[in-house]
Amino acid sequence: MTLDKCIAVLFLTVSIVYGYASYTYPLLPFELNMVFLPNTMPLALSVLGILISSIIILSKKQVPAESLTDGDIDFSRLRDYNWGQALGLLIAMTLYAVLLRPLGFIPSTVAFLVGCGWILGERRLHIMLASSLIGAGTIWYLVQEVLGIFLKPLPWFMG
Numbered sequence: 001m002t003l004d005k006c007i008a009v010l011f012l013t014v015s016i017v018y019g020y021a022s023y024t025y026p027l028l029p030f031e032l033n034m035v036f037l038p039n040t041m042p043l044a045l046s047v048l049g050i051l052i053s054s055i056i057i058l059s060k061k062q063v064p065a066e067s068l069t070d071g072d073i074d075f076s077r078l079r080d081y082n083w084g085q086a087l088g089l090l091i092a093m094t095l096y097a098v099l100l101r102p103l104g105f106i107p108s109t110v111a112f113l114v115g116c117g118w119i120l121g122e123r124r125l126h127i128m129l130a131s132s133l134i135g136a137g138t139i140w141y142l143v144q145e146v147l148g149i150f151l152k153p154l155p156w157f158m159g
Helices: 005-022 040-058 075-080 083-103 103-118 125-146
Strands: none
Touching: 005 040, 083 103, 103 125
């Protein structure tokens, strides 16, 4: 089985489990008569995931390695890809999730964006800092002030 079909099987399994979990989600009594339920979007996403992964699994199209273009993945050369960058990004995402509460949204998001930019090869620190500060501040403002969802912006000792 090729790598794309293995990933599709994994994606199909995750979509089925996600669909089952969202289908059996207990609704509150007043939610039963609503047009758009809290589990409507998760159910739609799981059905879409099941359909797409089933199409990939059932397709018989095999692409020979000679006809690959520059942007395609050549599964016979998987060792030639930047696995260090991928692992670095996974570690950065894990650190971001762990440090989000103690550091607050803005410092942890800025550190995450600057760190990911550095991992991906950007070396202009002033541009990364400026863009990540603007982005993190804008998202915090939209979530906190516009949507009204509390999001701790600063570390525990500052706020």
